Amino acid sequence: MQAIPDTVDAWRMVTARRTFQGSLPVAGLSRLVEALADPTGTVDYDVEFGRDELGVAFFAIRARTELRLTCQRSLEPFALPVAIDTRLGLIVREEEEAGLPPGYEPLLLESAEFNPADVIEDELLLALPLIAVKPGLEESEASWSTGPDEAPEPERGNPFAVLDRLKKSG
Template sequence: MVSARRSFQGSLPIAAMQRLGGALADTTGEARFELDFGRDEFGTAYLDVRVQAPLTLICQRSLEPFVLPVAVDSRLGLIRDEREESALPPGSEPLLVAEDGKLNLADVIEDELLLVLPLVPVNPDSVLPDEVVAPPPEATSGEGRSDNPFAILRELKK
């Protein structure tokens, strides 16, 4: 694939990616991908991965599902041994290839989507409930104490 500079494009159902599906609220939709194999100016084999997918996550602010459109654009340096990682050019992530030289491209796509999942998904359009953002009830001023938390200590010192 590398020597022939092969390219692939297509779509993969999100439901077919079981590891990714475990992190999602819903597995409907498909991931559109473009994969390009080649060698850079240093002779290093690479795989360019571009993926776009609508991922349904649970917002941790509102606990409602929402669709997060994600886009991946990365270059993976194909290596056969971990020692080769240091020779990769800047901007390339290592991808360890088996001794037989075969790659499961669906697994590569799934791995890249797993890496772009947010640690804490939050829908940018969500709002906090009123009881969370409501101003605190006004402190009673009849006691003559200030809002300073150390005012009590000052009174005890007297």
């Protein structure tokens, strides 16, 4: 296997059933870098072009990396392991999306040529959490108990107790 070129002809790759394997520097994925605390590291990928048993042209992506995010609760950086394993059905018109088998995501091609690294970056962006929280912090509950120098709040009675007493006496 070899590293993926910057631009490929999707239909030529599908016909040849090409596979590529390699790594991309995270720092080279400009849209992804904007969401990261630190752009160090690489994305290891294994991609495959082909047709399934139904004749559907696909682009399969398996990618693994560790992305450095900022925890939105503690504001500390942390490493988030990300693993992608997806199969994209190649389509040229939006109407073709309905014909894709279950488990396929659509990849709408505006022309035969596209940059596979951009698609890998898109999948990594989709894998990012909406709100980044360092593992272990999402389970911790904030304790709102009173401290030693705070007096506990007095218990309040039922505000309708007076009405209940009036009802019984009357």
